[in-house]
Amino acid sequence: MAAEGADLAGEARLIDAMVPRGSRILDAGCGTGRVGGYLAAAGHDVTGVDLDPELIAAAREDHPGPRWLVGDLSELDLPERFDLIVSAGNVMTFVAPSTRVEILRRLRGHLSLGGRVVIGFGADRGYAFADFLADAASAGLAPGVLLGTWDLRPYTEDSDFMVALLEPR
Template sequence: MNSRRDRWAELTGGQNGEAYARRFARLAESGHDVHGEAAFCDALLSPAARILDAGCGTGRVAIRLAELGHRCTGVDVDRSMLAVARRDAPTQEWLHGDLAHLDGLGLEPGFDLALAAGNVVPLLAPGTEPAVVRQLAAVLRPGGLLVTGMGLDAEHLPLPEPTVTLREFDQWCAEAGLTLRQRYATWSGDPWRPGGGYAVSVHVRPTA
């Protein structure tokens, strides 16, 4: 495992699962759509697709994707988040692990889509980001998609300053054999404009 703690653990101490779940429950109760990421991914997929939710947290997105008929595996390093996911969807597959070492979890390759939503990439342990992208690319089938959402400024991050630029991220993806297919400003599909504070990116593993 990486010797440095991920930025999420530095922020929360690995004890934020219940509070995180309550936050989204309150949003849903107030009428907010909390399934934007799942709807976005579902629109990219054929029925009954195989999905890896990397940094799945409390399972909000993976549970919704399973409700839509997809086969989902969630992976997270935060045990408090996984405890909520396992309680809410005990029949789904939830794995504890470091995304920089996915190859140690025994996952069968061939996923149709790997998702890293919720600022997963900016909150990784410093220096592990290229390895995580390589690991995610490696589990995709040819033609499979890597879908990510990340804040690019302090307004869109739980951090005082950004930790990743899109140029860096696209370079890591290119080094892992992925090609940028689409980029948006929101999970609703609003057009991306340079200088925006949030980016939803769709990279593809070429078929040849």
């Protein structure tokens, strides 16, 4: 995708713009560390968590520096709190539907005072946007801003993608 000119850092640039340098960021469902690696290189204190040990091994190799952990987001229990939690790459559509609210609760519980959760995923992936927003509300999170893309285009009812900037309520 990069060879074809695709922008692979759009999510990370948005997150970087939302917080001051040196912020504590959790990359929830980090995969190979693409987003968290960019954020660490920009000067943030990044922890990445993913269920797949092979993806975590790749993140450690490709992006040394951040803390990369194998873990289940539905059981997330870290001692630190984060200024921002990002979950890009359609993560919430890959988790078991029965764990979605619990994952959102756990993410909320890992926020520092004033922290936010940013989650992006596409439509037609088995998780309706309205259901996601209802699950977020059940977990104590309210949308501050809804976007239709990572490059700040407005969310509309016809959007085929949602980036939700969630805040504790």
